[in-house]
Amino acid sequence: MNRVTLSFDNGPTPGVTERVLSILERARIKATFFVIGKKLDDPAAVALMRQAHAAGHWIGNHTLTHSIALGDRPDAAYAATEIGETQKRIGALSHPDKLFRPYGKSGLIGPHLFSRAARSYLLEQRFCAVLWNNVPGDWKDPAGWVDRCVADVQAQDWSAIVLHDVANACLPRLPELLDRLANSGVEWRQEFPENIVMTRGGACINLPAAYIAD
Ligand SMILES: [Zn+2]
Incomplete structure (x- = not known):
């Protein structure tokens, strides 16, 4: 049976995230929400992060500004701010693995994904850096992303899907995706497949040099 782990990136987004949460509750699926630090300037976004956490979803860190990739701006101060400032804002709601x-x-x-400084920071601060292996493009292809996602789930043993709880992305067709996956008999998992875990507990798990800028 194909395993599936769901995550929602780039939120929280008032008007969207609460609806994603009700859909997940109805389907009894636990996911991870990778939040953008800047978005937490809005108290309504913080409230949604709390709501997600209270419902049993995991909260992850998805950088402060989501603007320049860590490998494209390799100085240590940038990595520390993008990661550390967001972690401060997530505070006690963080998953224990960070x-x-x-x-x-x-x-x-x-x-572009990591700089050397970012890798050092993630190791020193004992973050669990995770990637993805199923990005169906919910934000750019409203007509095609569900088919692509289902096909990618069937093509691999364990999918770590990235969807987006932002406007004009997965929300309108999320129930359809979950129904189709449920009907095809997938096993829902909240944890991530080990092959997309880059660092954990101060150790490199699967972080190849090809993902780190020179
Ligand atoms: Zn993102």
Whole structure:
């Protein structure tokens, strides 16, 4: 049976995240919300993060500004601010493993993902950096993303899906996706497949040099 882990990036977004939460509750699925630090300037976004946490979802760190990838601006101060300032804002709602997902520039995998300084920071501060392996493009292809996501789930043993709790993304077709996956008999998991875990507990798990800028 194919395993599926769901995550929602780039929120919290008032008007969207609460609806994603009700859909997940109805489907009895626990996910991870990778939040953008800047968005937590809005108390309504903080309230949604709390609501997600209270419902049993995990809260992860998805950088402060989500603007320049860590590998594209390799100085140590940038990495420390992007990661550390967001973690401060998440505070006690953080998953105990300190989940972190880098900004991938539309789900791309490559040397832009991490800098050497970012890797050192993630190791020293004992973050669990996780990537993804199923990015169906909910924000850019409203007609095609559900089919692509289902096909990618069937093509691999364990999918770590990235969707987005922002306007004009997964929300309108999220119930359809969950129904189709449920009907195809997937096993829902909240934890992430080990092959997309880059660092954990101060150790490199699967972080290749090809994901780190020179
Ligand atoms: Zn993102």
